[in-house]
Amino acid sequence: MRIAVLFGGSSSERDVSIASAAQVIPALRGLGHEVIAIDTATGRLPPAAEQKMLASAVAPEPPSGEHLARLGGSALALALTSEAADIRNVDVVFIALHGGAGEDGHIQAVLDLAGLLYTGSNHIASAAAMDKDLSKRLFRMAGVLTADWLMAPASGAEVARALGWPAVVKPNKQGSTVGLSIVRSAADLPAAVELARRHDDEVMIERFIPGRELTVAILEGQALPVGEIIPRGEIFDYESKYQKGGAREIFPAELPAAATAEIQQAAVRAHRALKLGVYSRIDFRMDPEGRFWCLEANSLPGLTANSLLPQAARAVGIGFPELCDRICRAARDGRSARG
DSSP states (O other), rough: EEEEEEOOOOTTTTHHHHHHHHHHHHHHTTHHHHOEEEEEEEEEEEEEEHHHHOOOOOSOOOOOOOHHEEEEEEEGGHHHHGHHHHTTTEEEEEEEEHHHHHHHHHHHHHHHHOOBBBBOOOOHHHHHHHHHHHHHHHHHHHOOOOEEEESSOOOOHHHHTTOOOOOEESSOOOOOOTTTTEEGGGGHHHHHHHHHHHTOOOOOEOOOOOSSSEEEEETTTEEEOEEEEEEEESSSHHHHHHSSSEEESSOOOOOOOHHHHHHHHHHHHHHTTTTTSEEEEEEEEEEEOOOOOEEEEEEOOOOSSSSSHHHHHTTTTHHHHHHHHHHHHHHHTSSSSOO
């Protein structure tokens, strides 16, 4: 197949997207596919620039707002540049973007209008998954347990009454725990809301769920083995996710068979509630009473060989190149982005 890999972009998760592309591209080429690399912020990369960019590492902090503003890329720009011709002549567009216009449905809508096949979920499902407020409403309608929440602005008294302390403050439409804080008192709430608002104009305040961090990947409608993440700190934050030694990840998680089945079923229900495509990753907390609380759904989870979805796939004998190939073939066959 001829495959265009879209990555980079100008979201806070730009570095994470580059890390995904750095492993997806050689994996697909190793299987004999023709691959063109396109950074949606800067355009198609010549070989030397591609090699240099894909060799970079994820920094401990996301790129600054100033740096991302300088890139000035957007999904719609692809329709106005020479890259448009490159994309129109491919069999599949592999979306290796995370966050921002790459994961919130904007790029998917452009590709839909162009009649192109692409990996991941369609634009409606992508937007629903990115919007935490909306996705939590859909989880509840599907019978999936999720923590109580408020949307800012909310006073400290309102948070204390509805959620209690500590509470989690985070951007409503963002991933990789960018801009997330755990707030333990009303006095710290304004600063946490301001931090989150740097990344999104909508801010969620959510009841903190103590317990084990678990994740379930979905591939072609089936739940893969449950994973457990044991972060170095209290939460699985940006640094823990992308820096060596930041967390220990166990696949499969040590859970009784009944608990494993329960969380996998909840993950499938969450996936279906959002009408996600051929793959996703659903994140949970397991509280001390053994209840599973859905945190969020990821419509385009990280795709380095050591990301959580590939680790789950490897636990059932699906290697990284095979995983990438299956995702592309599902998109080519029209199964990937139906929702």
